Amino acid sequence: MSHAATAYKHSGAIGPAGFIVPVFGIIITILFSYAYAYASVYSPIGGVITVILLIVFAVGTGFFLSVVGYAAKCRNAWFMHAMGFLTSIFALYTSWVVFVFVLMRQNGDFEQVGIQELFFAPDSLWELMQSINSTGWYSIRDATPSGTFLWIIWGIEALVIIVAITYLASASLDSAIFCEDCSQWSKTLSSFHLAPTDDISFLEKLMAGETEILAELDANHETLFPRITVDLYSCGGCTETNGYKLRVVTLEVDKDGKTNEDSEDLTGLFLLPSNHFKKLKELGDRPAPEPDAESEVGPEDEGDAGM
Numbered sequence: 274m275s276h277a278a279t280a281y282k283h284s285g286a287i288g289p290a291g292f293i294v295p296v297f298g299i300i301i302t303i304l305f306s307y308a309y310a311y312a313s314v315y316s317p318i319g320g321v322i323t324v325i326l327l328i329v330f331a332v333g334t335g336f337f338l339s340v341v342g343y344a345a346k347c348r349n350a351w352f353m354h355a356m357g358f359l360t361s362i363f364a365l366y367t368s369w370v371v372f373v374f375v376l377m378r379q380n381g382d383f384e385q386v387g388i389q390e391l392f393f394a395p396d397s398l399w400e401l402m403q404s405i406n407s408t409g410w411y412s413i414r415d416a417t418p419s420g421t422f423l424w425i426i427w428g429i430e431a432l433v434i435i436v437a438i439t440y441l442a443s444a445s446l447d448s449a450i451f452c453e454d455c456s457q458w459s460k461t462l463s464s465f466h467l468a469p470t471d472d473i474s475f476l477e478k479l480m481a482g483e484t485e486i487l488a489e490l491d492a493n494h495e496t497l498f499p500r501i502t503v504d505l506y507s508c509g510g511c512t513e514t515n516g517y518k519l520r521v522v523t524l525e526v527d528k529d530g531k532t533n534e535d536s537e538d539l540t541g542l543f544l545l546p547s548n549h550f551k552k553l554k555e556l557g558d559r560p561a562p563e564p565d566a567e568s569e570v571g572p573e574d575e576g577d578a579g580m
């Protein structure tokens with residue numbers, strides 16, 4: 274027997290993102306590369322700060338690129354990954370140009386050469402990189418990394434930039450439903466919470482898109498963990514394109530006794546016909562029992578009684 278829900282898949286359309294993403298990709302990359310290179314040269318201490326700067330640069334560039342893809346209504350994750358890869362190469366190159374330029378200026382060299390000249394002179398850039406590598410340029414605890422060791426550090430840095438930007442480029446469109454009729458993204462309508470279940474065959478049915486059986490789960494209060502959370506999506510234009518996603522939300526307690534919600538997707542995005550969507554929405558209107566004081570404390574476990 275087939276059921277009403279169908280797995281949602283992007284149409285693959287690229288649309289205006291075909292030129293908006295490359296143009297904004299270049300602008301974003303130049304801004305981030307400048308900030309990264311200047312911060313790297315002028316940050317007072319190496320080590321942890323360097324790693325944080327690298328993560329902010331790589332993750333920031335990848336994330337902003339994905340936001341541009343979303344705003345430009347791109348429905349093709351592969352296109353975004355390809356743009357991410359090209360952008361990452363451009364980001365790597367640009368950040369090296371700015372870095373070498375700023376470092377040389379700081380050392381009092383390079384008065385005659387402009388940054389554009391260096392950008393279009395990869396041979397000179399390569400020679401300067403080799404010269405910086407042979408002596409090293411920063412010290413951590415009286416050691417100045419240079420030579421092979423510094424090449425390895427630079428190689429890891431390059432890999433982080435390429436992998437993070439390529440991977441994150443589609444992040445904003447991965448969990449969104451697009452209404453092709455209205456040519457717009459659907460919005461998160463609401464979320465509601467259900468009691469968890471360990472029943473494997475039940476969970477398998479949910480993963481296959483059987484929404485009818487969700488009625489068998491009790492409503493759950495949002496302060497109780499673990500729980501199943503149902504996110505409802507709807508197109509604001511036609512209200513015909515509707516969908517949902519299921520997540521399992523747990524409460525993690527770290528070693529300091531701090532609690533954090535941890536959410537993991539149980540299903541991908543599913544589309545539902547309007548009448549089924551209405552029923553699913555009504556399921557969320559059931560009142561959830563108020564948690565009693567005891568269970569609200571969360572997982573009663575080791576060592577964090579002092580909280």
Ligand SMILES: [Zn+2]
Binds near residue numbers: 513
């Ligand atoms: Zn619509």
